[in-house]
Amino acid sequence: MNVTLREKQKRKPTDVRKREIIDVAINIIAFDGARAFTAKNIASAVGMTSGGVFRHFESMEAIVGDVIGRIEDILAADFPAEIGDPLERLKIFFLNRSRTILAHPSFSRLLLSDHLEQTAGAEAAKRLVKAKSRSIKFIHECLQEAEQKGFLGAAVETEAATSIIIGAIVMLSHNRQQVTSTTKSNKTSEAVWPMIAHMLSAPSGR
Amino acid sequence: MNVTLREKQKRKPTDVRKREIIDVAINIIAFDGARAFTAKNIASAVGMTSGGVFRHFESMEAIVGDVIGRIEDILAADFPAEIGDPLERLKIFFLNRSRTILAHPSFSRLLLSDHLEQTAGAEAAKRLVKAKSRSIKFIHECLQEAEQKGFLGAAVETEAATSIIIGAIVMLSHNRQQVTSTTKSNKTSEAVWPMIAHMLSAPSGR
Amino acid sequence: MNVTLREKQKRKPTDVRKREIIDVAINIIAFDGARAFTAKNIASAVGMTSGGVFRHFESMEAIVGDVIGRIEDILAADFPAEIGDPLERLKIFFLNRSRTILAHPSFSRLLLSDHLEQTAGAEAAKRLVKAKSRSIKFIHECLQEAEQKGFLGAAVETEAATSIIIGAIVMLSHNRQQVTSTTKSNKTSEAVWPMIAHMLSAPSGR
Amino acid sequence: MNVTLREKQKRKPTDVRKREIIDVAINIIAFDGARAFTAKNIASAVGMTSGGVFRHFESMEAIVGDVIGRIEDILAADFPAEIGDPLERLKIFFLNRSRTILAHPSFSRLLLSDHLEQTAGAEAAKRLVKAKSRSIKFIHECLQEAEQKGFLGAAVETEAATSIIIGAIVMLSHNRQQVTSTTKSNKTSEAVWPMIAHMLSAPSGR
DNA sequence: TATGAATGAGCCTTCATTCAT
DNA sequence: CATGAATGAAGGCTCATTCAT
Numbered sequence: 001m002n003v004t005l006r007e008k009q010k011r012k013p014t015d016v017r018k019r020e021i022i023d024v025a026i027n028i029i030a031f032d033g034a035r036a037f038t039a040k041n042i043a044s045a046v047g048m049t050s051g052g053v054f055r056h057f058e059s060m061e062a063i064v065g066d067v068i069g070r071i072e073d074i075l076a077a078d079f080p081a082e083i084g085d086p087l088e089r090l091k092i093f094f095l096n097r098s099r100t101i102l103a104h105p106s107f108s109r110l111l112l113s114d115h116l117e118q119t120a121g122a123e124a125a126k127r128l129v130k131a132k133s134r135s136i137k138f139i140h141e142c143l144q145e146a147e148q149k150g151f152l153g154a155a156v157e158t159e160a161a162t163s164i165i166i167g168a169i170v171m172l173s174h175n176r177q178q179v180t181s182t183t184k185s186n187k188t189s190e191a192v193w194p195m196i197a198h199m200l201s202a203p204s205g206r
Numbered sequence: 207m208n209v210t211l212r213e214k215q216k217r218k219p220t221d222v223r224k225r226e227i228i229d230v231a232i233n234i235i236a237f238d239g240a241r242a243f244t245a246k247n248i249a250s251a252v253g254m255t256s257g258g259v260f261r262h263f264e265s266m267e268a269i270v271g272d273v274i275g276r277i278e279d280i281l282a283a284d285f286p287a288e289i290g291d292p293l294e295r296l297k298i299f300f301l302n303r304s305r306t307i308l309a310h311p312s313f314s315r316l317l318l319s320d321h322l323e324q325t326a327g328a329e330a331a332k333r334l335v336k337a338k339s340r341s342i343k344f345i346h347e348c349l350q351e352a353e354q355k356g357f358l359g360a361a362v363e364t365e366a367a368t369s370i371i372i373g374a375i376v377m378l379s380h381n382r383q384q385v386t387s388t389t390k391s392n393k394t395s396e397a398v399w400p401m402i403a404h405m406l407s408a409p410s411g412r
Numbered sequence: 413m414n415v416t417l418r419e420k421q422k423r424k425p426t427d428v429r430k431r432e433i434i435d436v437a438i439n440i441i442a443f444d445g446a447r448a449f450t451a452k453n454i455a456s457a458v459g460m461t462s463g464g465v466f467r468h469f470e471s472m473e474a475i476v477g478d479v480i481g482r483i484e485d486i487l488a489a490d491f492p493a494e495i496g497d498p499l500e501r502l503k504i505f506f507l508n509r510s511r512t513i514l515a516h517p518s519f520s521r522l523l524l525s526d527h528l529e530q531t532a533g534a535e536a537a538k539r540l541v542k543a544k545s546r547s548i549k550f551i552h553e554c555l556q557e558a559e560q561k562g563f564l565g566a567a568v569e570t571e572a573a574t575s576i577i578i579g580a581i582v583m584l585s586h587n588r589q590q591v592t593s594t595t596k597s598n599k600t601s602e603a604v605w606p607m608i609a610h611m612l613s614a615p616s617g618r
Numbered sequence: 619m620n621v622t623l624r625e626k627q628k629r630k631p632t633d634v635r636k637r638e639i640i641d642v643a644i645n646i647i648a649f650d651g652a653r654a655f656t657a658k659n660i661a662s663a664v665g666m667t668s669g670g671v672f673r674h675f676e677s678m679e680a681i682v683g684d685v686i687g688r689i690e691d692i693l694a695a696d697f698p699a700e701i702g703d704p705l706e707r708l709k710i711f712f713l714n715r716s717r718t719i720l721a722h723p724s725f726s727r728l729l730l731s732d733h734l735e736q737t738a739g740a741e742a743a744k745r746l747v748k749a750k751s752r753s754i755k756f757i758h759e760c761l762q763e764a765e766q767k768g769f770l771g772a773a774v775e776t777e778a779a780t781s782i783i784i785g786a787i788v789m790l791s792h793n794r795q796q797v798t799s800t801t802k803s804n805k806t807s808e809a810v811w812p813m814i815a816h817m818l819s820a821p822s823g824r
Numbered sequence: 825t826a827t828g829a830a831t832g833a834g835c836c837t838t839c840a841t842t843c844a845t
Numbered sequence: 846c847a848t849g850a851a852t853g854a855a856g857g858c859t860c861a862t863t864c865a866t
Contacts, residue, residue, distance in 0.1 A: 010829095010830095011829050011830070011864090011865060011866080013829085014828085015830085017829085032324065033240055033320055033321060033324035033325075033863090034239055034321075035240045035241060035324060035325070035842050036324070038855085038857085039856070039857060040855090040856075040857095047832055048829095048830070049830070049832070050833090050834070050856085050857085050858090051831065051858080051859080052829070052831090053857095053858095054857085054858060054859080055829060055830075056829090058858095059857080059858080060856095060857070060858095091265050109320070110842070111323075111837085112318050112319075112376075112380070113318065113319045113320065114239060114319065115239065115240075115319070116207070118238070118239035118242075119239075119241070124829080130850060136826085149854085151393050152313070153404065155400050155401065155403060157394070157397035157401070157405060159254060159394050160395075160397035160398045160401055161395070161401060162376045163353050163374065163377040163378070163394060163398065164370065164373065164377070164398060164401065165372045165377055166373070166377055167370065167372070167373025167375075167377040168369065168370045168373045168374075169371055169373075169837080170373055170376065170377070171369040171370070171373040171376070172369070174318070188365050188369060189366075190365070191274050191354055191363035191365070191366035192363075192366045192369065192370060194361050194403070195314055195361060195362060195363065195367060195370065196370070198359065198361060198404075198405055199401055199402070199404055199405035200845075215846065217846050218846080219846085220846085223846090244839065245839075245840060245841085245842085246837085246838090246840095248840075254847070254848090255847070255848050255849070256839085256840085256841095256849095257841085257842085257843090257847075257848065257849070257850090258846075258848070259840095260840085260841065261840080261846065261847070262846095265841080266839095266840065267838075267843095326848050419837095421852095422850095423843090423849085423850050423851070424850080425843060425845080425849085425850085426849080426850085429850085439845090443732075444736065445652055445731075445732055445733060445736040445737075446651055446652050446653050446733075447652050447736060447737070448736070450835060450836085451835070451836060452668070452807055452834085452836095453836085453837075458741070460850090460851070460852090461851070461852055461853070462836085463626035463837080463838080463839090463852065463853070463854090464850070464851050464852070465836095466836085467836065467849080467850060467851075468777045468850090469859075471836080471837080472836070473837095477663070520652060521732070524730050524731075524788075524792070525730065525731045525732065525733075526651060526731065527651065527652075529651075530650070530653060530654075531651075531653070533768070539840085546839095556840080562774040565816065567812055567813065567816060569806070569809035569813065569815060570811070571806050572806050572807075572809035572810045572813055575786065575789040575790070575806060575810065576782065576785065576786045576810060576813065576814070577788070578785070578789055579782065579784070579785025579786045579787075579789040580781065580786075580790065581785075581789070582785055582789070583781040583782070583784055584781070585714045599840085600775070600777050600778050600781060601778075602756060603775035603777070603778035603808060604778045604781065604782060606772060606773050607773060607775070607778055607779060607782065608683055608782070608817070610771065610816075610817055611813055611816055611817035629825050629826070629862095630825080632825085633827085635825090656859085656860065656861085657860075657861060657862085658859090658860075658861095666826070666827090667826070667827050667828070668828095668860085668861085668862090669826075669827065669828070669862085669863085669864090670825075670826050670827070670830090671861095672862065673825065673826070674862085677861075677862080678861065678862095717828095803853080826866105827865105827866085828864100828865095828866090829863100829864090829865085829866100830862100830863085830864085830865100831859105831861100831862085831863080831864105832861095832862095833859105833860085833861090833865105834851085834856080834858105834859085834861105835857100835858085835859080835860100836856100836857090836858090836859105837855100837856085837857085838854105838855085838856080838857105839852090839853100839854085839856100840852100840853095840855105841850100841851105841852085841853095841854105842850100842851085842852080843849100843850090843851085844848105844849095844850085844851100845847105845848085845849090845850100
């Protein structure tokens with residue numbers, strides 16, 4: 001187990017370093033903010049000097065570009081394959097996305113904060129916006145379909161509902177300094193969907 | 207011809223300038239990001255030179271401090287006076303807060319972005335966190351009280367519900383690049399509370 | 413006379429500083445080479461910190477731009493007003509230019525070295541090239557006119573003569589480490605035109 | 619199909635590489651300027667990585683040293699063997715040097731630019747200066763001898779003449795952006811010496 | 825012999841902050 | 846109260862150089 005502490009001068013192939021840098025960059029932007037997104041911070045988190053970063057990325061902007069790429073990929077995996085029932089489809093998406101966000105706590109912060117948009121080049125920023133709105137559109141479409149099929153309660157406004165659902169997802173990872181104690185957030189997240197489902201459903205009486 | 211060229215050359219008392227600077231600072235941080243929060247940007251938005259800013263504030267950090275102060279004040283006004291029915295109390299708060307946020311679109315962005323926390327000094331950051339969690343606590347307490355009084359549906363988890371409600375509020379001002387067309391967002395926001403109310407209600411009737 | 417040695421924190425208006433910087437820049441590029449053309453070198457030669465340079469110029473490139481502007485102006489003053497006799501016109505130009513170059517020893521180095529072209533932005537580089545070729549064209553046109561009027565010796569090739577004349581001018585300020593002792597270069601320069609005149613003249617015999 | 623892919627992957631002995639590097643270095647300094655004289659530029663022109671350069675040269679300075687060595691050699695070959703008539707001797711030198719410069723267009727640029735002096739170590743710089751002044755001295759001595767023997771026109775000042783002759787040589791390779799069209803420059807160069815000869819001659823006949 | 829990762833210094837530029845005016 | 850010049854500390858990026866592979 002004493003496999004040495006030689007922490008100096010680790011020489012890793014670009015692929016590895018690139019991945020490390022992107023990971024670190026995501027965390028820095030998400031938790032320390034755009035202002036902390038500096039070459040030096042990245043470098044020292046990865047165990048390098050700032051100059052070394054640029055052997056792997058042409059510029060800071062390029063890093064953000066790849067960060068966004070990574071986000072695109074991960075978010076894209078949440079969309080469920082063809083499922084007939086729109087509410088079922090929505091549920092699957094919601095649970096997938098919740099899982100994703102809990103697995104990558106930095107993500108929702110990133111998605112919400114505009115940090116990325118502001119650090120990214122124009123092209124990458126556009127891609128990010130597109131990735132974001134894809135989720136929104138997906139939710140909204142599910143709801144519209146459900147509405148047409150009469151699955152929704154009369155008082156349900158699809159746009160408002162979309163907004164609420166997204167808000168619910170976003171909040172999942174913004175739990176740090178909140179009521180919730182430690183890892184109970186997991187349970188919390190499980191309790192959320194049923195309530196949303198109830199919200200969407202046709203009220204029996206009233 | 208010398209019809210009041212005063213507009214430039216304006217030499218204003220500190221009180222006025224301070225207010226201007228804080229307003230501008232809020233907008234910059236909210237919409238252009240922490241990176242754009244520079245003395246020069248502030249100054250030129252206010253119609254000054256960057257040097258002049260420091261006649262009114264000791265440092266950039268001091269500006270952030272006052273920004274947070276302003277936020278504290280505005281948020282504090284949303285809490286309703288003593289109202290018996292916890293759900294009614296919650297509703298009033300929700301509507302107040304919604305109105306506040308729609309009136310100050312920069313606010314929710316600010317609250318969410320962590321920009322402030324990261325730019326502020328330790329003391330101010332703490333105050334901001336407290337202001338944030340006060341709202342959360344308020345919501346949660348309303349819900350707990352309602353639960354105890356049997357006003358909530360059986361499936362309602364107070365923590366999850368808190369999370370959803372906050373999410374709904376947050377989303378109100380994050381509508382820019384979304385489905386919603388222009389000013390319909392106002393209507394959308396009005397449609398939100400009924401749905402939440404329904405979500406909280408007992409499945410049967412009320 | 414003891415008007416102080418306070419050399420610190422001299423605060424000068426932009427106009428003055430701009431001029432100082434341009435002067436210094438010319439000398440650095442001319443005598444120390446493009447590699448020494450750094451903000452720090454300029455700054456310390458002027459009595460500033462490197463950062464201060466950019467209060468007066470937007471970028472290094474902008475400095476080069478103005479340097480070229482200055483050169484354009486000075487060179488432009490050498491062209492004589494309308495003079496009938498082409499050889500007389502040429503002589504006046506030659507003497508003007510010689511005087512100019514001896515007064516600004518850095519100039520010919522600058523004009524020859526391509527240092528500037530390489531440091532300048534595309535637009536400024538073009539202007540410089542134009543300024544250079546204007547002199548060449550001027551000389552060549554004088555010679556062509558003289559040729560047509562039969563003022564030149566039969567063996568005189570106008571292009572070759574142009575080349576020689578320019579070479580003679582250029583050499584005037586490249587005398588530092590040469591045979592010439594100190595300031596005799598002035599006399600040398602005076603001796604040059606007669607020889608060129610002789611070179612251009614029709615040989616009496618042969 | 620495996621018909622000699624050797625072209626890339628070339629692994630060459632130091633001798634070859636050294637020569638390649640020096641050649642490339644000369645061209646870069648001459649045409650792209652001192653600022654472009656970087657290990658990376660050299661390496662990529664030679665088909666290597668920048669690191670590889672230092673297997674053949676200890677430092678950039680060492681490259682410049684060898685570049686100067688090469689120049690010394692080539693320039694040295696221009697001096698004619700013992701020839702009695704000083705003007706004849708001078709003519710031979712002039713033609714040799716012209717040929718040399720037209721064959722190595724980068725040379726005169728190099729000689730004039732001071733790029734080398736500034737990039738070279740002190741010792742190499744001295745060698746370069748010596749190589750330069752040797753030519754000047756040679757010309758001047760020819761002229762002085764000619765003067766003593768009464769071969770020169772009365773108005774001929776040896777120092778001024780030296781200057782003109784050097785200028786003429788220098789200009790030979792600075793013809794790029796000039797009047798001269800393309801390859802006529804060759805002819806131009808041939809036309810130069812007769813004019814200089816005439817300039818040196820006694821005004822009457824010979 | 826050559827590649828490719830890494831360092832450290834240096835350069836351009838921006839920025840908070842100070843201060844003479 | 847405000848401007849404009851100046852400083853010093855970063856920050857992004859390049860570059861010579863080293864060295865493991």
